Amino acid sequence: MKKYILKRLLQMIPIMLGLSLLVFCLMYISPGDPATKKLNAMGIEASPEAIEKTKEEMGLNRPIIVQYMSWLGNMLKGDLGESYHNGMKVGELLKKASGYTFTLALSSLFIALLVSVPLGILTAVKKNRFIDYFIRFFSFFGNSMPNFLISVILMYLFSIKIKLFPVIADSSVKGLFLPAMALAIPLASRFVRQIRAQVLEELDKPYVQGAYARGVKNNIVLYNNVLHNCLSPIITLVGLSIGTLMGGSVVVETIFRWSGLGKLVMDSITYRDYPVIQAFVIYMALIYCVINLITDISYHKLDPRVKTYGGTK
């Protein structure tokens, strides 16, 4: 297993470097430059001399490959550079934003799982009954509603009408609840549908029919066998969702003024803030790779038939 983990970690290096090079090149192909964006940020036209001097200071007049290599060299030394837009340390910006995003992602995932696992099982067990239709209707509803609409509805209900939460939230638990809910609702809706499908698939399998024929109790079959066998696909789902959530949700973060990664990277793209974008790409690639690795390892732990190294048995 250790060898496998080491191998996977080594495989990450070319993936991340390739990705960063790709993003670096794409950013330079796209029109616009950070110096002009920075100086004209408030709609005041800067003089060509000021733009040229800023470009020089930012090192934007150097060849692209030199800029990339310089960035890469610094990154390997642990220096992610400074933001072109506001001069702040990229490492600090990422650290601060990912703290917020991590909290928000885990909270919304926790809420989503708390709701979707029992509801998913319930809809499968009560297939084509009223409760199944009822839950599925809401899961379609939650899945199809855009994030900004859910956010605004939640804010209207809980802040304006019931006055339970403030509109201007801080990073406390109270401030976290509404943005977490806004992300958890569509997530739980998707989970319910997928868990239902998975449980139904398992329920149709011969071992379940056999267990019932042998007189094993319904709950034992459901919780000891069916649910256990459904765990692998659910874990994949959760793993992928963590990746998506860590990327941040710009809309939710903006509405609830949650200073997470999504908002940071969107602002950085707007201002052509290459150092932040580069660091974000590397960071996200790393997160996805690590989550994939954890997911693969957990497959093996949950189902020893799945061999994590050297193929499957």
Add this chain to the structure above:
Amino acid sequence: MKIKKVLALLLIACMLFALCSCGKKEEKADAHLNVAVSFAYQALDPHLDYCGWNTSMYGICESLFKIDASSTAKPFLLEKAENDGTKWTLTLKDGVKFSNGNKLTADMVRRNLLRAAEVNNRFEYLAGFNYEVVDEKTLVVDTRELLPTLPSDLASPELGMIDLDSTTDFVNNPICTGPFVPVAFTPTGDCEVKRNENYWGGKVTLEGAKFFYLADDESKLYAMQNGEIDVYNSVSAAAREVYSQDPDTYKLVTIPATRLQFYCLNENRLDDSLRRAITLIIDKDNLAEFQNGTVSTTDGPFSRNAAYGKVNVPKTDVAAAKELLEKDGYKLNGDGYYEKDGKVLELKICYYQARQLPTIATALDDQFRKAGIKTVLQSEEDPDATYVKTGDFDIALYCMIADKAGDPYFGLDAMFRQSSKWAIGGFKSDEVETLLDELKVETDTAKRAELANKIVQLVVDEDAFGFLGLFTKTTVLRKGVSGYAENIPFDFYGLEATSTKE
């Protein structure tokens, strides 16, 4: 009986105490203002990037000049500013001091201007001036070339005064001259300020204020409705509707501001009569209507109220436009579009996704189609790197602050100079160039306005540019709140010594 009297007295005392407590509590609570702001910067250091905009808005920092409601830069920290050719004698007011009690001196002003030149490339030109400190209150600035716009430049919030000797934390706690001092600041986030007890300008009414960084319009509306904020500007059209329905709770103040929506017609691709026809077709009132009162129509780049905003523009006349086109050989085809030599007349309108330009592009598309001209709408992410750079447009939409600080030169220079980026549209006028040179050095305000009007008239007469609208500055204030620079058309003013909350 006695007991009853004692009880009654005790009860009255309790009630009086409760009333007094209530009064005290209310006064304390009322003295704080909660404000939503749409931009947040990395530092409170006014000299850095655009940070000064917020530092000024927070009431922390002040500049030598201040722009008033009529867009005129007036001496503020200065007693007077006298001009003799390239020399400006700046005399500081008596008793101007920083929040720590230190005096603002002429030498400190000099050092501040040089620091701004050093850390902000937009103000690098200040380093080229010659500064002579005559005495503690007098500074002579030799601009080396005539620079009548110096007062406007010195009114920029980026040129706010800091006590450079005492400030140790420029990011979080610059020591300035404003009516408020920072209490807590989060880079690119919120800021809390309290009254400057040493304020040189007299009594500061409010005890303090908190500025919340809220970028989303809906969030600002809900926070206002929920009583979490008391005032903000840049109110959206939808929120205006809501506030205007409840005048007992909210006061809306709308004034024309300085952000200009305009278009450039490409003279390299459109001949004179076609450009005139386009000018005649465009209905500015209709465009403003589409934007739900967030812009007011304009004739030139500046407000009609300004002395340098007087220009005659042709009125919308679609029939006259059609006549021009037909005289030029265009004929309506079966689809209802004009064509010449078998080629359908098609205009490429370029725009970008900001400042309501997509709305304008869509409305223009409608206006042109109705007049028989086909259009192709092209949206770009970065105009400066695409159509403004390549010139691949018939009509280029753009938005910028034309009136930076109460003077026309900056905007006209940025748009109409032969060396400006807009020369890509083919507009070249030696007369305009000469007038711009004159405007650059003209010191008489009335003559400056006259020159500016002449320049814009020449541009308008050539149908090189068209000026669609000026964004309005709309401020919403909770009832009882006043003095949040709601009548000044610049975004960088806000909290003042006289800001109140009843």
